[in-house]
Amino acid sequence: MNLPHVQIITFGCQMNVCDSERMAEILQAAGYTVSLGGEDDAVGSADVLIVNTCSVRAKAEQKALSLIGTYAKQENPPLIVMAGCMAQVHQRELLGKVTAVSHFVGPNDYYRLPELLGGSLKGRKVWTNEPQCGEAHDFIPAACSHTGPSAFVTVMKGCDNFCAYCVVPYARGPERSRPAQDIYDEVKRLTEQGVQEVSLLGQNVNSYKGSGSVATFADLLRYVAEVPGLKRLRFMTSHPKDLSADIVKAIADVPNICKALHLPVQAGSNKVLKAMGRGYTREHYLDLLQMIRSYVPDIALTTDILVGFPGESESDFLETASLVELADYTDLFVFAYSPRPHTKAAELVDDVPQKEKVARLTKIVEIQNIHSQKHMEKLLGKELKVLVEGPSKSDKSLITGRTEGNKLVHFSADVKPGSLVTVKITAIGTHSLRGELCHG
Ligand code: SF4
Known part of the structure; x- marks a missing residue:
């Protein structure tokens, strides 16, 4: 008997990417054919679709539901399984509403996928369990490749x-x-x-x-x-x-x-940090950066910023903007706040207008672009170790790899993925570098 072809589409953070890889490995070990993709991958023709969802922002949830809707409209729709945070957090509401989804499986139950997929597919069923303290099933498994x-x-x-x-x-x-x-x-x-x-x-x-x-x-x-x-x-x-x-x-x-560290600060105002329940102050965070740079002067420091948290005034926001200036990150990710069900902030008034959230987000991006560019310029002419990933997505005649500081470098060479080579940086772009192979 041919086992079904399973397609896994992943939304959200690296934890989800990791979980999707694990799901694929577990299913492949059980004999399934599995393809992995991100949210932008074209609609395929799998027998089973697993959508590994993210609940961190409302937009990510809407995108997952829209993708499920697209698959459900196919002439022969696949069996659709919702995995990830939405499956865990919203399964009870979604069960009656999103009828295209046949099964829900939370992050704690992926190890059971072959058993669940193989034995079920007969009628509606919720697989998710409440996560339990000390439980470690989801730290999967030995014989995966x-x-x-x-x-x-x-x-x-x-x-x-x-x-x-x-x-x-x-x-x-x-x-x-x-x-x-x-x-x-x-x-x-x-x-x-x-x-x-x-x-x-x-x-x-x-x-x-x-x-x-x-x-x-x-x-x-x-x-x-x-x-x-x-x-x-x-x-x-x-x-x-x-x-x-x-x-x-x-x-x-x-x-x-x-020599790279992602250290999410979220906000630069002590009032907002307290309301967020982050457990540190602006001063403590800036002291940390000083300590880090005293040990590792050239470290690539990145962060996350959340703008428009309930109660964030203009002067609170300016403190965040000034922290981004002072911190001199190599890169950052900035998001606009949206209320998430179950959280403490969902009980607060979402009082920063959407237009203002977008303006604050844009301001942070503008400040950071100057710092990112400055850090990129420092790399010009340097010889850096680059771990080769494979052909460049935008130009197949080039190879793409990453520096220790996680910057993408495109260069021309005949080297295999996985090679660690030295590349001299010859040009900088907005988000990536160009270089020449030194020796390989
Ligand atoms: S530390 Fe805070 S932001 Fe990070 S996962 Fe935990 S609750 Fe969420």
């Missing part, structure tokens, strides 16, 4: 922080850390399969809790970096309130830990 030079490895799931705007703790449950030995073994298996670069993932990796000699996230970084053959180690996301000097020292000391 991975292709490509980079991979994500989950080190912890869930979040205990309950920032006022964020739905993640409701969708992903409480924090659960994975045993260090399991993480090490998975990274080792991946490097044996040709992976050169691993990104350790968690909603707040800095609060990782291990045991024995690998008790903290700093210990974990040093431990995993020792996996033979691992060329690059990255991690995200870091919460500023939990970032220790030991983590920064590990970045400084260990050659294969990338």
Whole structure:
């Protein structure tokens, strides 16, 4: 019997990308044919469509529902499974409303997909379970194979922080850390399969809790970096309130830990940070940046900014703008606030008009563009190590790779994906660099 072809479309964060890769690996190990894609991928002709959804912003939810609607209108629509945060948070409301979806599976149940997919498909059924403290089924599995030079490895799931705007703790449950030995073994298996670069993932990796000699996230970084053959180690996301000097020292000391850090600040006004429940002040955050740069002067620092949080006045916003100036990030992601169900902020009046949110977002982008450009200019003429990903998407005659600071570089060379080569930077664009191979 031919097992169905499963197409997985992913919305949202890297945690979701990682989860989709794991779903694919689990299903492939069970004999399914699986294709993976992002939200922009063309409508395919799979037997089963898994939409891995994101609930962090209302827009991401609307896009997922619109994609499901498009598939449902096909002449022979696939069986549609909703996975991810929407499935976990909204399953009860969606069950009656989005009839095109046959099954809902939350992030805690992906390990059961082959069993659920194989045995079900007969009538309507909700698979999702409430996430439970200490449960670790979702830290999947041994016998999966991975292709490509980079991979994500989950080190912890869930979040205990309950920032006022964020739905993640409701969708992903409480924090659960994975045993260090399991993480090490998975990274080792991946490097044996040709992976050169691993990104350790968690909603707040800095609060990782291990045991024995690998008790903290700093210990974990040093431990995993020792996996033979691992060329690059990255991690995200870091919460500023939990970032220790030991983590920064590990970045400084260990050659294969990338000199890059994503440290979401969200806002620059103490009043707004307090209302968001972030657990740090503007002053503490700026002190952290100083400490980080004292250990790793050339670190590539990036952040997230949320504008238009309830009660954010013009002067609060100006404090955020001034923090972005002072922080001198290499890059940032900026979002406009939208209320999310279940969260504390959803009970507040969403009082910043949409037009004003867009104006504030645009202002942050304008400030950051100047800093991003300045950081790019500093790279001009430098010889940088670049991990080759494959042919460039925009020009197939070129190869694309990434620097340690996560910048895309396009260059001409006959080198395989996964090669770590030296490239001299010859030109800069808005979001990427051009270069020439030095030796390979
Ligand atoms: S730390 Fe805050 S923003 Fe990040 S996942 Fe947890 S609740 Fe959400």
